[in-house]
Amino acid sequence: MAHRGALDRFYSVIPAGGIGSRLWPLSRADAPKFLHDLTGSGSTLLRATWDRLVPLSGPDRIMVVTGRAHRAAVEAQLPDLEDLNVVLESEPKDSTAAIGLAAAILYHRDPEVIIGSFAADHVINDRRGFKRAVIEAAAAADAGYIATIGITPTEPAIGFGYIRCGHALDIPSAPSAVMADSFVEKPDLETAEAYLAEGNYLWNGGMFISRADVLLKQLGESRPELVAGLTRLAEAWDTPERGAVVDQVWPLLEKIAIDYTVAEPAAAAGRLVVIPGDFDWDDVGDFAAIAKLHSAGRKSDLAILGENARVLADSSTGVVVAQSGRLISLIGVTDIVVVDTPDALLVTTSANAQRVKAVVDALKLSGRNDVL
């Protein structure tokens, strides 16, 4: 078997699934976070992700895994996305099933494939830095590791998970790769400050780069039934049996994040490496993150999102999302979050941004799906 270079075998996978409940009422079941332009760049987050990956894998080697309901919107955003590369979920099954199915399908088509999975709704502006890190990660994947990209922290953030770095490795074409010792959940401020002081912690950007066969093998160690299901799906995928097998298998798949089924076990087994990324990165998890993105850290700013927004602000800071076309007037409100949509209005503060999910949960419980 002639050895192809890592990038020649590289396939990008974009799981485009999460609604982004903490960004309600902007993000909705029918208008999830990845379909919004949260940066004011003119591109949706999904489109920006695509544009970032084209230089790595080309437009014909980017696979999108998304819900059936979002197919039309995704295809409208990505006109160059090929039918072959659209994987539709009949119901959401979290990231193990989404990325695992993509890996299984691509492995079935090309057993040597290296896949990189990149969230559809993160923000990275430094495409050059991103590309450099992915190329190193692909080289590490080629050497048999599961690779992730860790972001060099710029502040003691408490909204992100961290990766504890271990010793350096000597992987050809991946000079900055180090062992990933362990993953740590979102810390409190004191812990986050200690991480920054120690210097060997990176933010977990949720990117995984691996040979498809290595990823499926790792997954099989902790979740053999899941791999069996994914393999059945993959074998039927490019045949007339796909529909029937999906109907039969998909509903039974375990719903679990890939962090628990692949990343943490691989780290524990010494098979996970991390490439430190020096580029900017944000998962834009809540409205506080949006405010920060727009103000570039300046506390005095009011960020305004929305085409033709009509906002009259006096002594006010924070973020306004204007989607209803109404005149919005703010007087003397600081760190405010106002999200104005045609059928729902949210008023909160940056400090409470994480609590937005609780409102969504309350609305779900009370059956008010009309505004979700």
Added chain:
Amino acid sequence: MAHRGALDRFYSVIPAGGIGSRLWPLSRADAPKFLHDLTGSGSTLLRATWDRLVPLSGPDRIMVVTGRAHRAAVEAQLPDLEDLNVVLESEPKDSTAAIGLAAAILYHRDPEVIIGSFAADHVINDRRGFKRAVIEAAAAADAGYIATIGITPTEPAIGFGYIRCGHALDIPSAPSAVMADSFVEKPDLETAEAYLAEGNYLWNGGMFISRADVLLKQLGESRPELVAGLTRLAEAWDTPERGAVVDQVWPLLEKIAIDYTVAEPAAAAGRLVVIPGDFDWDDVGDFAAIAKLHSAGRKSDLAILGENARVLADSSTGVVVAQSGRLISLIGVTDIVVVDTPDALLVTTSANAQRVKAVVDALKLSGRNDVL
């Protein structure tokens, strides 16, 4: 001339003019403050004012002075208002012209009339206490004084004007009447606290009770041209000449508040008496006042105004006015003011409630009359 009792000659006048700019975007040019139910009682402020006056003057002796644009809305609110008692202004000329014209018309119809003028947009719940005070004020008016009703302060309010009380008088049927020494504008907190400690200050409720001839005579001392104009209008009012004379005279009338043309000069001349009123009273001047009215002083409350309001609030206090039918969600915002109307949204805090007028002024300057 057989002497009729004071109440037999009593006529109520309701100047219904002000928009209530500090209550924008709830109050608008086409939906001024007096046409809103700000107390949650089910009645507009205008209707509540009417209901408070009927026991004093009967429904056939209540005159409403309002803008031409509000005629239909006023008549819809007050089905018992007689045509004879509707005075329409072609353009707003402030309270001297409004009350002065009512006085002149009523004087022309009945030279012995005693009038009481009561703002259309104040809140008083204790109708019995209000009635007692007006009856005393009418007796003082019968004795030749101009009478006002001062409200016993319950706190060192800085949003109201005050009346400094002088010595007691001995007026038949007006045992609590005292001289009004002077009027003082809205004080700062320290001054207001001193007023409360001194004990001889009352809030200026803006109610004036006087014989029409006495009021016109007092006005004539400072504004003879104004009285001449009002007299011309009154003489033509119940004749076919009304329209022509209004077109000719009204635009030329000076635009000035009655405080400066009647109340203060009368106090300076020793002709103004004040009846202390022990009833509740509020001019509901801004959203902070609305929040306070609804919370009865409790800091922990969120007041919600609006029929079929859909509000989901978590750890939030203040006031929400819900007029758009949208779901409104508040998280962790305290002393907040959210006014949600179909074409404009206001977000501010109780502490900034007085600054709302500045937004209205800015909108006027920029020609955005569509939302005013």
